[in-house]
Amino acid sequence: MPKQLWLMVFIHEDLSDYPYRDLRDQFDWLISEIEDISGRQMTLTFVPSSNSPELSSYDYKNSDAASALWGWYDKIEAYKASSTFKFDDNLHKFLLLTRDNINSGVAGIAAPTGHYAIASINHRAPAHEVGHMFDARHDDYEVLYNGWWDETIMAPGSGFSSLRGNANRFSDKNRDNIREYLEQFD
Numbered sequence: 001m002p003k004q005l006w007l008m009v010f011i012h013e014d015l016s017d018y019p020y021r022d023l024r025d026q027f028d029w030l031i032s033e034i035e036d037i038s039g040r041q042m043t044l045t046f047v048p049s050s051n052s053p054e055l056s057s058y059d060y061k062n063s064d065a066a067s068a069l070w071g072w073y074d075k076i077e078a079y080k081a082s083s084t085f086k087f088d089d090n091l092h093k094f095l096l097l098t099r100d101n102i103n104s105g106v107a108g109i110a111a112p113t114g115h116y117a118i119a120s121i122n123h124r125a126p127a128h129e130v131g132h133m134f135d136a137r138h139d140d141y142e143v144l145y146n147g148w149w150d151e152t153i154m155a156p157g158s159g160f161s162s163l164r165g166n167a168n169r170f171s172d173k174n175r176d177n178i179r180e181y182l183e184q185f186d
């Protein structure tokens, strides 16, 4: 059996009063999709802000989104170092989920194939950034016609077009990218 995947979603303190069920809705289809693609089980853990004040209070708003991501990386490395669990950066991913965007132009950011990302709850940012961590790419997004034109999750840009809907899935090419990325690992 291949090893399981694990997505830990740290709820920023600015979302502490947000309905939990609404947060789950953004992730349930995503977990099923990645499980189908990879043939692995994927565990989703929401970490309430009260359980990790050090991480959930992270000051993520930054005119330089890359700086925000590096700061988050430092937090995650400290968190991993303080744990007795041996994390695998290829399979265990850490997302900071926030109420607001990082800045006026950036709703989320991830290191491609990295284990750390930040995403606001806006539009498709959480699924998009999780996609990046599993090697999904902007170039391989598609517009699907299903009575209307829907963009798949890795469409670049602000992540919202009033003329196109959201296909809550990855394109076939990105499904292949995710599968090939994960096939490298036991």
Ligand SMILES: [Zn+2]
Binding pocket: 128, 132, 138, 156
């Ligand atoms: Zn992107």
